[in-house]
Amino acid sequence: MASTFTAFGLSPPFFALNSDKRVQVLTRSSIRCSATRDSTAAALSLNSVRVNDAVNGISSALAEESKRASLIDTGNGEVKKKKEEEVFHDGKLQPLWDDGYGTETVKDYLDYAKDIIKPDGGPVRWFTPTSCGPHLKDSPILLFLPGMDGLGLGLVLHHKSLGKVFDVRCMHIPTQDRTPFEDLVKWVEETVRAEHASSPKKPIYLVGDSFGGCLALAVAARNPKVDLVLILANPATSFDRSQLQPFLPSLETLPAELHITIPYLLGLIMGDPMKMAAVNIDSLLSPAQYFEQLAGNLVGLLPRLSGLADIIPKETLVWKLKLLKTGAAYANSRLHAVKAEVLILASGKDNMLPSRDEAWRLMSSLQNCKVRYFKDNGHTILLEDGVNLLTYIKCTCTYRRSSKRDYVMDFIPPSASEFKQTLQQNKLFRDYAGPVMLSTNEEGKIVRGLGGVPEEGPVLLVGYHMLMGLELVPLVEEFLSEKQIMVHGIAHPTLFSPHVESVNKEYSFFDNLRLYGALPVSAANFFKLFKTKSHVLLYPGGAREALHRKGEQYQLFWPDQPEFVRMAARFGATIVPFGVVGEDDIAELVLDYDDLMKIPIWGDHLRKENEKYEQFNVRAGSTGEVANQALYIPALLPKIPGRLYYLFGKPIHTKGKEEMLKDKDKAKELYLEIKSEVESSMSYLLKKREEDPYRSIVDRTVYRALQDPTNQIVPTFEL
Template sequence: MAATGAYFSPGVSSPIFRRALPLLGTLNSGRIQSMTSRFAISVDRVPSTFVEAEKGITSEVKREERSVVAETRKRLEENEEKKPRNGWKDYLEQAEELIVTDGGPPRWFSPLECRSRVDKSPLMLFLPGIDGMGLGLVSHHEKLGRIFDLWCLHIPVADRTPFIDLVKLVEKTVRSEYQRSPNRPIYLVGESLGGCLALAVAARNRDIDLVLILANPGTSFSRSQLELVTPLLEALPGSLSSALPNILSLTAGDPLRMVLDNVVKGLPLQNTARDLIEDFTTFSSSLPVLADILPKETLLWKLKMLKSASEYANSRLYAIKSQTLILCSGNDQLLPSQQEGERLHKLLPNCDLRKFDDSGHFLLLQEGSIDLVTILKGTSYYRRGKYHDYVSDFIPPTPYEAKQVIESNSLINAVTSAVMLSTLEDGTIVKGLAGIPSEGPVLFVGYHMLLGLELVPLVSRIFNERNILVRGIAHPMMFAKRKTGRLPEISSFDTFRIMGAVPVAPSNLFKLLSSKSHVLLYPGGMREALHRKGEEYKLFWPEQSEFVRMAARFGAKIVPFGAVGEDDLGQVVIDYDDLVKIPYFKSEIESLTNEAMQLRAGASGEVANQQVHMPGILPKVPGRFYYYFGKPIETEGRKLELKDREKSQELYLEVQSEVERCIAYLKEKRESDPYRSILSRLLYQATHGFTSDIPTFEI
């Protein structure tokens, strides 16, 4: 059975039609089941008036429709600069509307905020927790709606569909959509009970490309205190709503706990009940709505369903091969979610884990702390095809996301007070970044400081001052990690992926340049970033050209640059040569190096010597970072010329020489900078204002 979703927008006389959504179950007498003005309307048969309106739509209506879409996009762009919405407030407001028009079987709806999506967007199905409203992503609708075709499952309050029947209903939709678009993944986002539902569907449909996003999944039910709630509820006198007048009359202290003490006075479970109610304290004033969402009979039914769902999903974990991302809270008062996340991470073969230590059970409704789209970007979980493509599937960071990433690194930006110099087309050196080409493709090629310390100020300043996103070519260990190992947690690199970093590979460089991107490349790689004592500012490049012909193929401008200042922050006192003399550290280095993917395995010389280790660094009173971008080298029109190996090698050595010249220039000029020391910079800011630009040497 099929249904049509239609939108109603203020100021538009005709509905904006969408393609049909499959409807689970049947609706009474074929009547329209309105999901209120906020949501797409679900019907099982299109009324004749709708058909006539669609057939007779005029150009005027089309213009109005385009106007509505344009206005919607403008509103979304404006919202990008705002903080994430208040999830609980929106949830309760919209849940109240849904309850008024509730009735019928479980069904899908698509929020009005989700109508402006990109082409070939994958389907995302949201599977709710025990509330059944389908509004758990209300804070994320606008952003998700731009990159997904989002459907939310709504289970009416009075519905008593068993868990296995819900599995079959979701499965029917999944199989139908898979037949329609077999080359696109289907995302199942499940929270709590919905997490069990997603796992069950994945276990039964191993032939379908499913991506599971599980927020505090209910598979830990048997190890939680929720099992104790069923006898507690059965012992409560009357309905839950009978206690609401007393709850609402309390204005001091912790009213929810006080009322619960009164309700269960004398029962051994009262301390348990206190803990379980923690997550509800943020919306105590809206308890009447909550009582309508989960009346006593419904809550009892849902808790029993969660128990059976947990058992069903756990018994079939062995069959799940789907790509899975688990989001778990460290302060979940209802389920042991963090321990459960770690357990599932070990059991599921294709699974990643992200922890949110300060979040409670209702993870996706937490105000300001969780953004599902940002999480998908950081984990590289968004894809439109069989595999994630780091170029075609990349979604640029919104201004708000970029601001958050840059502010998270504000300390190093403040401490280093970077000086940026660039070169104009006529060879003039100027302060600032005016010499950087605005239009791509552009290939920045430079020196990799100790531990890659130059990356944050470089990317931040170019983004803030020129509105250019620099896509870094990075080591593969930032994108994949064994479940057992000693390399840093893969989550520590999420911000790099949000800002567009891609694994080093010729294919990725090809795609970036073909898409006219600004690309950052370090030929010296890890060998420069983990250099030995006395090797500051020494280049370790391959002997043969690696990037020149690729740049010439797309007419990319090559911008050589130097960066200095690492020796003003710290001094290497224990390096690789020292560590390998100690058996324990030698063994650790070998283990880390074997765990990390090896690059340039066929290369010779120092550039192939990329052992993974952490040098011992003695901190200094912080100095200053300096960057000098040389004159862009044109490769446009030189494709045939640079196919010749000798010619490409000559240009390669020219770029290398230019990087060394930039470094030498900065090392000399910084000696005359009166504000090289952080003490002199702090004194300047104290007298001129802490937001003032700090001067430097004369060019």
């Protein structure tokens, strides 16, 4: 640890700042905050000495940190230099970037705590972890408000990922500090107002963990005109119903020799040791290997829990519980004044607070609040496995760098750890569907894989929307796996509205769509995607095609007007038409929209639901079947599956044809050509799949068993 961290206003060795510039920024912040204390002169003098010590030690610490960060494990035992451009390119994060999730764990949290808890006589202060940078240009500031421990280490699992897209600062409350709650609120508020005055058009993020959630809500209530985004992890506003509150009177009289039992009590109440120990374990391991590593991690973790006696000694624990009680009452009395955007992460196995019920209460009390529920996690959710904080910020569309979210410019591509988890979650479906990807190169030859699809954008993929969008997941995964290209799907606006929120507020398929680049259809979003040379996925048939009726599989329901051709030509985009077949081999449509509308009670319900969606009808004013945008969930009967087949046609270049395609007739001609290519691709696939010896899942399973079980590539028909 000594080589990784250098002091800055904290007991050395601990944290270093990322640059001399940030040393100056936080020096001013420290002076500003210290000036609110009674011992102003002493505090300023102490901070000045510490800053000088910090600057002297920063170079060596950052050199060691940079050396460590520049190495990457290739997964086959080889280690290579990791170039910065592999993470950042043209000021943007690249798909499958390394977010560092799992590289630090709760053991690191407890080890770092040994240094930071040493009494230094200093005041409450901000610090920036060395692993939190460098970040994207114009990144918003993120202020972390800690839980009952007060250390500011609660984001240790997330430092690297958050540090790429936020200017992260963590609040540290020394163990012996006894600042009242309202003074802590004013202290945070001072930083918030200073940052807002400096960058009035940028949001300020407050991540509040437990007690920190009360702080965040209190600051938001007092500053309704500041653009704040609150992310609350099991906020302690329900402390009046906490299991710890009855212990408060007895803790004050507890003999000192019995205090040694408190860390183990707190360890059981505050978090799930199994979830904490599983953070850095590869989910792709066999069950035997997984549990072997889990047991080893637990053996290393449990003895360290005794350190909680030093992190939260008896006197501090009693003070913190009183502070929690005051903070919860303060925040609850001002909920009506909170205007900020709020995202709550709530645990189902929180043994300290009734966090699930509290999340529902806050959602009904706050004006702009979203909830994500984790039924298997404990109180210290930010230190437990399965909760990558940045993932949930992204999938709930909570990340933005200005007053209004820009779906294109604010998009953060999926990281390597997110993609790995997604592949694991979708493994059964990939085995079930056995997708075959084919493409056509410039010479018109069909090849296996995506080699025929141009890598240089802008590229517009135009195709058939299969029933319920069955083709989406394998398509996006294949582009990321084979070409490391993010495909942005143009989606129905309803997917970005509260109407698709699941009742239990758990992570959903719609969250996954947003995480992987889907964005609402609009001319502005099209313009920005083409301008940034992106790969764009468009289904002209939209909801009518994806929610077709019985007997309508493989029929295109496209509008008459060439809506996308002239926009693509304006930016010289390459258009790639594609067809996909296999839905009839995966499931049978039993009840379609017409059938459901005939059911007395259900039909009325469906009609009322679609009235809510009318404001999102992107085909309003259109005529014909494409204007019928009724949304519903069909009844499907799964089949012993065949296979999904994709064929991407020969690229159609519009570069150099901008003037010609301004003519409506010429644009319509190209539009009809694209539509014809999509239909031809599907006709080809429907015919050729009859020749596939591995069309059935049974044949594919036997092939894998006899060949290489770990190899997911199964042959198909001859090309």
